[in-house]
Amino acid sequence: MTLTDAQSSWVALVAEVPRAAFIPDTIWVDDHCGDGLVALSKHTDPDGWHAAVSADAPVITQVNLGDVQPGQKGSFASSSASQPSIVVEMLHALDARPGQSVLEIGTGTGWNAALLSRCVGEHGRVVTIEVDPRLAQYARCALAHAGYDPLVITGDGLVGYSAGAPYDRMISTASIREVVPRAWLEQLRPGGRLVTPWGTDWSNGVMLTLTLAEDGVATGGFSGDVAFMRLRSQRRARYGWRPSDRDIERAQISTTACRGSDLDRMLNPEKGTFAIGARLASCCLVVEWDKHGALHHILELDDGATKSWAQLEANLNNPAPFTVRQLGPRKLWDEAEAAYDWWHEQGEPRLDRFGLRSRDGQQWIWLDEPDNVVRVVEPSGAGGGDLSGLAG
Ligand SMILES: C[S@@+](CC[C@H](N)C(=O)[O-])C[C@H]1O[C@@H](n2cnc3c(N)ncnc32)[C@H](O)[C@@H]1O
Numbered sequence: 001m002t003l004t005d006a007q008s009s010w011v012a013l014v015a016e017v018p019r020a021a022f023i024p025d026t027i028w029v030d031d032h033c034g035d036g037l038v039a040l041s042k043h044t045d046p047d048g049w050h051a052a053v054s055a056d057a058p059v060i061t062q063v064n065l066g067d068v069q070p071g072q073k074g075s076f077a078s079s080s081a082s083q084p085s086i087v088v089e090m091l092h093a094l095d096a097r098p099g100q101s102v103l104e105i106g107t108g109t110g111w112n113a114a115l116l117s118r119c120v121g122e123h124g125r126v127v128t129i130e131v132d133p134r135l136a137q138y139a140r141c142a143l144a145h146a147g148y149d150p151l152v153i154t155g156d157g158l159v160g161y162s163a164g165a166p167y168d169r170m171i172s173t174a175s176i177r178e179v180v181p182r183a184w185l186e187q188l189r190p191g192g193r194l195v196t197p198w199g200t201d202w203s204n205g206v207m208l209t210l211t212l213a214e215d216g217v218a219t220g221g222f223s224g225d226v227a228f229m230r231l232r233s234q235r236r237a238r239y240g241w242r243p244s245d246r247d248i249e250r251a252q253i254s255t256t257a258c259r260g261s262d263l264d265r266m267l268n269p270e271k272g273t274f275a276i277g278a279r280l281a282s283c284c285l286v287v288e289w290d291k292h293g294a295l296h297h298i299l300e301l302d303d304g305a306t307k308s309w310a311q312l313e314a315n316l317n318n319p320a321p322f323t324v325r326q327l328g329p330r331k332l333w334d335e336a337e338a339a340y341d342w343w344h345e346q347g348e349p350r351l352d353r354f355g356l357r358s359r360d361g362q363q364w365i366w367l368d369e370p371d372n373v374v375r376v377v378e379p380s381g382a383g384g385g386d387l388s389g390l391a392g
Pocket of ligand 1: 078079080081082105106107108109110111112113129130131132135155156157158173174228229230231232233
């Protein structure tokens with residue numbers, strides 16, 4: 001990575017606040033059997049621990065929301081210390097200055113809160129929110145031990161922390177699904193900036209950098225690739241729904257003109273993935289590569305809210321058209337193809353041509369300019385903090 005001067009100053013900051021001091025003695029690593037995550041202890045494997053902690057990679061610090069018995073494997077990561085180069089990229093975008101007030105959502109180990117504290121200095125103020133009480137307590141101790149004293153709040157970061165508002169800067173280290181919570185915008189000072197990982201149901205893993213203007217209109221742009229875990233209440237929200245095998249037998253079967261090259265463009269984050277997610281509402285995608293042998297992939301699309309499901313069987317070894325199965329009121333594969341065609345008609349825009357605007361309680365994704373609406377993600381009056389429809 002080539003660093004600008006500003007980025008270099010953040011890299012120097014990271015060197016001043018060593019990550020290792022915030023990492024617990026037990027971390028979680030891939031078991032390399034595709035079977036899950038196994039515990040790695042600093043005491044029994046110090047070299048492995050140090051190698052993991054000093055690499056430019058995320059370090060998983062909690063699995064299965066902390067609910068694992070000794071000796072058990074974890075099936076998903078529920079907290080981590082983020083990848084240092086991504087941390088630098090996000091801090092650079094945030095541009096927090098000495099004396100400012102900053103709210104962080106997702107305290108995790110406390111490392112990023114320490115970096116922020118260092119950045120805003122003794123006249124600044126950092127509040128950080130962690131939803132998991134055990135993680136919050138761990139971070140409080142690690143921060144105190146390292147000589148930092150941000151306010152660590154145990155709570156749901158979706159509602160921010162109004163007692164400390166307004167904030168000059170806000171940063172989330174957990175990803176949000178499409179909508180910037182209204183509480184965040186209400187607690188940001190006009191002229192303030194917000195940086196958060198952002199995703200749709202189709203794809204997760206871009207960074208949104210948003211500025212709030214004096215008139216209350218917030219406008220931001222996307223950059224990538226920052227794959228973070230979702231905020232807890234949005235984890236697998238509205239997706240992961242699958243009909244019964246009996247229902248699948250009744251699915252409408254068709255073929256598609258889509259070829260392997262189209263699939264590549266639909267699924268490649270460097271190509272159309274972001275745009276399709278931006279265009280297509282509530283359509284979760286799971287791809288099982290090589291499911292039935294090399295180059296024989298299965299894509300499943302679902303919208304649990306309307307009980308709609310689609311499956312594409314793409315056997316790239318076979319010249320026959322791919323088979324599509326669709327079930328429910330929405331024809332999800334047809335919608336995904338329409339979004340792909342739209343992307344092509346727009347000149348195949350990449351991520352940096354898209355943005356998000358919030359005005360009068362309404363939020364939408366735009367292309368090229370804020371008035372060119374791609375999709376409204378939050379109708380006005382819907383209430384940014386109301387996520388009660390999500391599965392959690
Ligand atoms: C990638 S980790 C954070 C990394 C952290 N900033 C660090 O420096 O170690 C994401 C964290 O967000 C927390 N989190 C998830 N949902 C949250 C919510 N609704 N409110 C506050 N924290 C949340 C998770 O428990 C997890 O610890």
